[in-house]
Amino acid sequence: MTSSVREKTAAAAPIPFDNSYARLPQHFHAAAVPTPVSEPWLIKFNRPLAIELGLDADALEREGAAIFSGNAIPAGAExxxxxxxxHQFGQFVPLLGDGRAILIGEVIDIHGRRRDIQLKGAGKTPYSRRGDGRAALGPVLREYIVSEAMFALGIPATRALAAVVTGEPVYRERVLPGGVITRVAASHIRVGTFQFLAARGDTEGLKVLSDHVIARHYPGIETQERPYLTLLQAVIERQASLIARWLCAGFIHGVMNTDNCAISGETIDFGPCAFLDAYDPAKVFSSIDRGGRYAYGRQPAIGQWNMARLAETLLPLLDPEPSEAVNLANDAIGNYGALFQTHWLTGMKAKIGLHTEEDGDLDLVQGLLSAMHRNETDFTLTFRKLCDAAEGSAKDGPLRDLFAGTADIDAWLAAWRERTGREPLSDAQTAAVMRAVNPAIIPRNHRIEQAIRAAEDDGDFSLFEALNDALARPYEDRPGFAAYAAPPAPSEEVLKTFCGT
Known part of the structure; x- marks a missing residue:
């Protein structure tokens, strides 16, 4: 489908907008009309998500090129x-804002949840500074693939509603085809949103924003004795849970700046993100993370650091006495480590088939991770092959083959079997439960790059489509998608991922 619409018109597709963020004080945002493109083409439309959002999916498929490129503004959009x-890599920037993202409005989905609909790559905004406000096609495809894969894996994340080729080039290190992704989120409010107001000493604005967040994401908190402290505690809990899920899936966000930390507890901004192949806690893929600040194993600590920055902004609301406000904030931040450890250990125990509690469980988990690190074994494959081994020692072979030093895994397997023998489930039941939390297929970096190269260089979206199909049911062994479970050959390894701005 193509369109050459240049003027802003009311699109035919009805989208029932109800734009609460636009009703907040004027300095919270700025009007930003998408810049038209010459020849948009709708390459991917997420029909199930559109239906979940309560949208007219048939009309959106017909008009999608114009709407999802920003060439046509739906009625009711603001x-x-x-x-x-x-804080970007630890350095505070008092004004960032949406430089290439435009929130067109909010809808109430069929479950009664408020959701943002945002165009990313649709042109300049008042916050673009020297940027062009555009997105290259590659980062659009990466975000579509990974955000939908995260949803299928059960990890809270923004969703992808549509992807469009603009028909116009963007200029980065080389000339690339342009694209726009339509992103859906519980909201796009970030730690950085609070920091923007705190940096200006806008205590009243912080109260307005906090009340908006409570009503939108944490209803019921407003009745608490200290609602803003309870808000801080709730956000900390969600971040601890989210980052634990990242680690259990082998995910590296790549750029955990405070402006990429969503108050809703969703994963947001899939720029230089990646999934582990060989397990290494110090692994970094992001080309801009030269010091390893956001390495795989550092993500929990950075999560706590980000929550401390949020707590700083809320101090005026926590208590009128500054010293008491600091004490309350410190207590909340101090709980983060225990919350994360609980979520992470629960997730990791489930991955190895443990659901009861014993004192040595943490040592058992860490023993396997240490053996994986020493032997550079593939993170996802190790846990998936362990599911087979749970059915009996006769099926240990494929797991043992992943380890260069089999003595490591043999010793661990003996300890693991002795421990799982005290679990109430049968071997077959344990294996089935483990397969429900250990994916067979993840969005491997080399597969994403192959899909991007084919689309950018040849206009071939077949690899993109096939990869999305493979990732839609990651916990199933589907014969037609077996190749997607394989790690990269040495010549296919992706060592660096890029932000795409």
Whole structure:
């Protein structure tokens, strides 16, 4: 489907907008009308998500090229860029904002949840500074693939509603085809949104924003004795849970700046993200993370650091006495480590088939990870092959083959079998439960790059489509998709991922 619409028109597809963020004080955001493109083409439309959002999926498929490129503004939309600040690799920037993302509005989905609909790559906003406001096709495809894969894996994340080729080039290190992704989120409010107001000493604005977040994401908190402390505690809990899920899936966000930390507890911004192949806690893929600040194993600590930055912004609301406000904030931040450890250990125990509690469980988990690190075994494959081994020692072979030093895994397997023998489930039941939490297929970096190269260089989206199909049911062994479970050959390894801005 192509379109050459240049003027802003009311699109035919009805989208029942109800734009609460646009009703917040004017300095929270700025009007930002998408810039038209010459020849948009709808390459991917997420029909099930559109239906879940309560949208007219048939009409959106017909008009999608114009709507999802920003060439046509649906009736009721109030396009805006959100203002926010942020710590970027530890350095505070008091004004960032949506430089290439435009929130066109909000809808109430069929489950009664409020959801943002945002165009990313649709042109300049008042916060673009020297940027062009555009996105290259590669990062659009990466975000579509990974965000939908995260959803299928059960990890809270923004969703992808559509991807469009703009028909116009963007200029980065080389000339690339342009694209726009339509992103759906519980909201796009970030730690950096709070930092933007705190940096200006806008205590009243912080209260307005906090009340909006409570009503939208944490209803019921407003009745608590200290609602803003309870808000901080709730956000900390969700971040600890989210980052634990990242580690259990082998996911590296790549750029955990405070402006990429969503208050809703969703994973947001899939720029230089990646999934582990060989297990290594110090692994970094992001080309801009030269010091390893956001390495796989550092993500829990960075999560706590980000929550401390949020707590700083809320101090005026926590207590009128500054010293008491600091004490309350410190206590909340101090609980993060225990919350994360509980979520992570629960997730990791489930991956190895443990659901009761014993004192040595943490040592058993860490023993397997240490053996994986020493032997550079593939993270996803190790746990998936362990599911087979759970059916009996006769099926240990494929797992043992992953380890260069089999003595490591043999010793661990003996200890694991002795421990799982005290679990109430049968071997077959244990294996089935483990397969429900250990994916067979993840969005492997080399597969994503292959799909991007084919689309960018040859206009071939077949690899993109096939990869999305494979990732839609990651916990199933489907014969037609077996190749997607394989790690990269040495010549296919992806060592660096890029932000795409």
């Amino acid at each position: 396009p805006l860029g959100m203002a926010y600040a942020g």
